[in-house]
Amino acid sequence: MISLSLLLNWTFQAAVAFVATIAFAVTFHAPRKEYLFTGITGSIGWLVYLICMHFGAGTVASSFFAAVTLTWFSRMFSFCRKEPVTVFLICGIFPIVPGAGIYYTGYHFFMGENALALSKGLETIKIAIFMALGMGIVLSLPSFLFPFSRQHRKQKGGRS
Amino acid sequence: MKQKSSILELSFAMGETLLRNGAEISRVQETMERVASSFHTEEFNVYVLSNAIFANGIEDGVQHTTQLRHIPATAIHLGRISAVNQLSREIAQGQHTVEEAFDILKKIQDSPFSPLPLATAACAAGCACFSYLFGGSWLDALAALCCGALLEPYLYLTKKHQLSKFLTNLSASALAALCAFLFLRIGLGENLDKIIIGSIIRLVPGVALTTSIRDFFNGDYLSGTIRMIDAILVGGCIAVGVGVVVRLISFMTGGGPL
Numbered sequence: 196m197i198s199l200s201l202l203l204n205w206t207f208q209a210a211v212a213f214v215a216t217i218a219f220a221v222t223f224h225a226p227r228k229e230y231l232f233t234g235i236t237g238s239i240g241w242l243v244y245l246i247c248m249h250f251g252a253g254t255v256a257s258s259f260f261a262a263v264t265l266t267w268f269s270r271m272f273s274f275c276r277k278e279p280v281t282v283f284l285i286c287g288i289f290p291i292v293p294g295a296g297i298y299y300t301g302y303h304f305f306m307g308e309n310a311l312a313l314s315k316g317l318e319t320i321k322i323a324i325f326m327a328l329g330m331g332i333v334l335s336l337p338s339f340l341f342p343f344s345r346q347h348r349k350q351k352g353g354r355s
Numbered sequence: 356m357k358q359k360s361s362i363l364e365l366s367f368a369m370g371e372t373l374l375r376n377g378a379e380i381s382r383v384q385e386t387m388e389r390v391a392s393s394f395h396t397e398e399f400n401v402y403v404l405s406n407a408i409f410a411n412g413i414e415d416g417v418q419h420t421t422q423l424r425h426i427p428a429t430a431i432h433l434g435r436i437s438a439v440n441q442l443s444r445e446i447a448q449g450q451h452t453v454e455e456a457f458d459i460l461k462k463i464q465d466s467p468f469s470p471l472p473l474a475t476a477a478c479a480a481g482c483a484c485f486s487y488l489f490g491g492s493w494l495d496a497l498a499a500l501c502c503g504a505l506l507e508p509y510l511y512l513t514k515k516h517q518l519s520k521f522l523t524n525l526s527a528s529a530l531a532a533l534c535a536f537l538f539l540r541i542g543l544g545e546n547l548d549k550i551i552i553g554s555i556i557r558l559v560p561g562v563a564l565t566t567s568i569r570d571f572f573n574g575d576y577l578s579g580t581i582r583m584i585d586a587i588l589v590g591g592c593i594a595v596g597v598g599v600v601v602r603l604i605s606f607m608t609g610g611g612p613l
Contacts (some may be wrong), residue, residue: 208488215484221477222557224469225433241488260525279440281378281569282433285562289481292561295552301594302548305602318592323564330565331572 197249204336205245212241212290220286229282231273236287240265258322261291262329267341270333275343284330293322363399363412365453365460366390370401370408371440373463375429378568380405381573386443390456393447403572405578430468430514431562438463471511478557479503486553491546498544499553502534506557524558524589528596532554536604551597558593560586 216237217230225233244263247257269283296319303312338344359588368478370387385401391412399401399412442459445451451459469477482503486495509530531554567582582591 211484211487215481215488218477218481218484221469222474222481223433224435226437229437247533252503256455277436277441279378279382279433279445279446281382281566282437284569285377285431285433285565288565289556289559289561290488292556292559292564294485294556296558297559297590297594298555298597299551301596301598302601304594305598306605313481327564327568327571330568334569335572 201249205242209238209242213238214290216286219226219289223281223285225286226278229272229276229278231275233283233286236265236269236272236315237284237290239268240287241290254318255321255325258293259325259329261325262288262326265291266330267331270336271341272345274338274341274345280334288326288330291322291326291339293319293326296322361392361414362391362396362453363414365394365411365456366399366401367408368457368460368464369443370403370410372402372460373436374408374446376433376435377562377566378436379569379573380575380578381570382436382440383408386439389443389447392445393449394453403575403578405581417565432466432468435463435466438560443464452566471508475504475507479509482506482553482555482557485547485556489549489552491544491549491553495544495549496553498535498538498550501538501543501556502531502556503532506531506554510557515591521588521592524592525596527558527601528555528593531558532597532600532604536600547601551601555593555597558589560589563589 213234217234219237220230220233239263243260244257247260248254259281265287266284269287271281272278272283273280296315299311300316300319303309303315366387369390370383373386380403384401387401387403387410388399391401397413399410399474401408401410403409428438439460442451442456442463446456464514467610468474479500480503483496483500484497489495491499509527512521513527518526521609532551535544535550538544538550539547563582563586567579567586570579570582
């Protein structure tokens with residue numbers, strides 16, 4: 196089901212997402228030493244999105260799972276690097292923000308294809324809602340679930 | 356100078372810096388409260404909205420300060436948020452006096468934005484990458500690269516001349532669509548839609564959406580709603596800007612779908 200060429204393609208796409216996320220980190224003036232980690236966040240999000248799409252999850256569910264994963268990673272990085280979650284989250288979320296949905300909604304709306312415009316618009320809103328849900332769920336999880344957090348280390352018996 | 360060294364002033368200035376550069380409400384509120392309590396103010400209450408801070412406190416027993424300040428939304432600067440976060444952590448550990456903290460904060464507030472060439476390169480690279488990720492070919496990515504390289508200087512100009520947000524997004528997305536079409540016409544790129552999707556990703560309201568969701572889940576419904584409306588309006592502006600241009604182009608080229 197997963198051939199070698201597909202794996203290679205995924206790897207390459209993840210690498211492209213890595214560069215794209217770093218480009219946004221530069222645009223939003225993220226601290227320079229965090230570029231690497233924002234890039235990882237973005238490429239993991241996109242990788243999960245691709246894998247979910249491959250197994251037929253659909254754009255909405257894929258965005259949800261991608262959001263969950265990348266938010267989990269940005270919280271982990273924020274504990275490990277002692278930076279606000281926002282730094283990783285804002286840059287990493289960009290690959291799954293429904294930019295394509297916005298374009299197709301506008302396109303069909305102005306080309307007079309009302310049914311298509313409506314369905315694309317609804318899909319865009321659905322993606323945004325589920326993305327929000329995924330992010331929100333992970334953001335409200337208690338912090339001991341994340342590696343590198345203070346409570347986590349305390350539980351493991353280490354020094355914080 | 357009495358005013359400048361006040362604890363409340365410091366807390367207030369830090370909150371303002373955070374809010375101006377796009378932090379979420381709960382972080383602003385927490386930071387302000389943490390700073391005030393680590394310098395042992397007798398009483399401190401703060402209420403933060405997405406564009407205003409209301410704070411009120413008692414300092415040195417008698418001095419009673421109430422302040423309201425309107426804060427316009429400006430550009431995102433994650434570096435400053437991160438630096439203020441670091442500063443507040445150091446203050447909580449008792450490493451700084453109020454004056455020292457003020458000096459550091461001043462430096463943070465003056466930390467520069469990326470220079471235009473770097474920002475342009477980043478925007479171009481981002482647009483090209485996203486065009487490829489959304490299913491475009493190599494040529495599409497190249498065309499999106501050129502669109503991105505034109506888009507960022509335009510955004511810089513609109514910011515400099517203080518064009519309204521509404522008009523900025525409308526015109527910038529129209530510009531992106533127009534550039535994409537022109538590049539397609541001279542043979543650079545294969546799919547108009549993929550080039551445009553790549554180019555408009557710079558404008559897409561990802562930050563507003565993310566911050567609004569964070570506010571909602573932290574219970575700051577009012578600020579969350581304000582930012583959500585912002586995200587929806589910007590998204591709508593982009594859709595309209597792109598749609599109008601695509602429609603005009605299809606008129607001029609014979610009415611068929613592109």
